[in-house]
Amino acid sequence: MTQDKKAHAIIIGGSLSGLFSATALRAIGYSVDVFEQSPNELDSRGGGIVLQPDVLAAFKFAGVDLPAHSGVDSGDRIYLGQDDRIVEQFFMPQTQTSWSLIYNTMKQALPAGVVHAGERFTRFEQTNARVTAHFESGRVEEGDILIGADGPSSSVRAQLLPAVEPTYAGYIAWRGLVEENDLPAGASDLLRDRFTFQQGESHLILVYLVPGEEGAIERGKRRWNWVWYRKMSTDAVSALMLDRDGQQRATVLGQREIYALHAASRNRLNALYMTSIFIGGAVGSALASVLYEHGGWLWVAIAGTTFPALALIHFLLTGRSTTVSIV
Ligand SMILES: Cc1cc2nc3c(=O)[nH]c(=O)nc-3n(C[C@H](O)[C@H](O)[C@H](O)COP(=O)(O)OP(=O)(O)OC[C@H]3O[C@@H](n4cnc5c(N)ncnc54)[C@H](O)[C@@H]3O)c2cc1C
Structure with missing residues (x-):
């Protein structure tokens, strides 16, 4: 036990899962330490993200307030045909925000010293009651629970469940952000204030508005967030994973x-x-x-x-x- 006698949680990974776990555990009385391998802030990592009800519930549970204007609202969901005409439309209001806003809000809710950047977890040991985490730096941390929030290639999972390997889902996603005023007027008029899908045999693309630079939600200062999912064979993905220097990222x-x-x-x-x-x-x-x-x-x-x-x-x-x- 730590000096303050609170149960102590060690969380590996300081991205969204790590921060959500940290704020939730603190809300129920744990003392928490988060270890993130990257020495930098992660706030430039993401693009758009929908403020789903469970995200709002997690903020509420943790007692963390989102900024008053934290997203861009959309009313209708529309589905477009190949000729860009609306083939389906229904009312489904929701709010889109940015990955950075969620990350920054959760991160700022944690007291200084909780997140330890530049600490790469390597392995753990456990007894019936305690768990010990080891880090590349030589640091050793002991706690009551260890949470692996270290992403799809989780080192915690690799040790705990070595037989479990991520497998390719059969599709890839391209994504990007476009400044609101950079889209032609015809396209903007069709897409604005809507959550738009267009899909075919082997692809799905979605587009919606998200806050712009520093969370701006005024018209003209927002950004179009787009994601284009495409089915792709494993062989084709190997070719795709060649980087700009022609190196295979395998x-x-x-x-x-x-x-x-x-x-x-x-x-x-x-x-x-x-x-x-x-x-x-x-x-x-x-x-x-x-x-x-x-x-x-x-x-x-x-x-x-x-x-x-x-x-x-x-x-x-x-x-x-x-x-x-x-x-
Ligand atoms: C632009 C964007 C938009 C997205 N939109 C949506 C959306 O709309 N809805 C949705 O559900 N999801 C969305 N996602 C996916 C969502 O971001 C991920 O679900 C989320 O980031 C996953 O968070 P995570 O903390 O589990 O993992 P990750 O973000 O992958 O973070 C894992 C962290 O663990 C750290 N780490 C790894 N290994 C170690 C180690 N050995 N020691 C210490 N640290 C380690 C990594 O550096 C990383 O920071 C989006 C993602 C992006 C990038």
């Missing part, structure tokens, strides 16, 4: 696989894995320059295909090894 997935091999040796396995990637990258870059000079893209492509082909042959001959012995 490293994230690879790292998860590596972590899953041996929970107690995650840091060492990761060090080995990252070192091998950098050595491989350096060797590949050096080789590619020579090959390109002598044989152009054809030679580079042949070399690039050879390594995965060798790995495939090795895999077919030996199968997938499940034995890891790192101590």
Whole structure:
């Protein structure tokens, strides 16, 4: 127990789930510490978000007041056909706000010193009554409960439920914000004060107004929030995840696989894995320059295909090894 004899909660992740958990637990008498790996404020992370009744209920439960004008109201929901004409319309009033407003309001409701930024959780241990959390910095925290609010790639979940892996849902989402006055008048007139959907066989797009810079809700200063969901095969997603430098961002997935091999040796396995990637990258870059000079893209492509082909042959001959012995 902590000195003030309150039950103590350790929360991993200082985004929305972490902050909502923290304010709710404080409301029922817990002392709380939130640990967020990012050293920065997270308020530039989001776009638009609907103020759903359960969000309002969570604010009320925590005793946290939202600013008086915290969103943009819409009246009708409309569905558009492919020719942009309204095919369905019904009254469904709701309020749209911004991710940052929810984040900032919850964060400011917590006393200074509750959120510890730049602390990356690595693992926990538990006894019947207590839980101990370890951090990359060497920090160790003891509490009565540990909450994993560390997002879709949760490290807390990875240790607690190692067999549970997130799977691709089959669609991706593009999203963005457009200044209110940047949309052509015809489109604005159709969309303003409404929550709009347009959907087809393999896509769904939605558009609504949200507060603009610093929460502005005056007409002309707001922003159009749009999200475009598209069905996409796993192969196509792999191609999509190439970054602007042409690098495949599959490293994230690879790292998860590596972590899953041996929970107690995650840091060492990761060090080995990252070192091998950098050595491989350096060797590949050096080789590619020579090959390109002598044989152009054809030679580079042949070399690039050879390594995965060798790995495939090795895999077919030996199968997938499940034995890891790192101590
Ligand atoms: C623009 C935008 C709009 C959205 N709109 C909606 C909406 O309308 N409705 C809706 O339901 N949802 C919406 N979402 C999704 C919503 O944001 C997410 O549901 C929400 O952010 C999830 O919050 P979270 O705290 O669970 O996870 P995350 O936001 O992913 O946060 C997890 C946090 O944990 C931290 N972390 C991870 N690992 C560690 C570690 N080892 N140690 C310490 N910290 C760690 C991460 O840095 C991160 O800050 C939206 C999201 C965005 C970005």
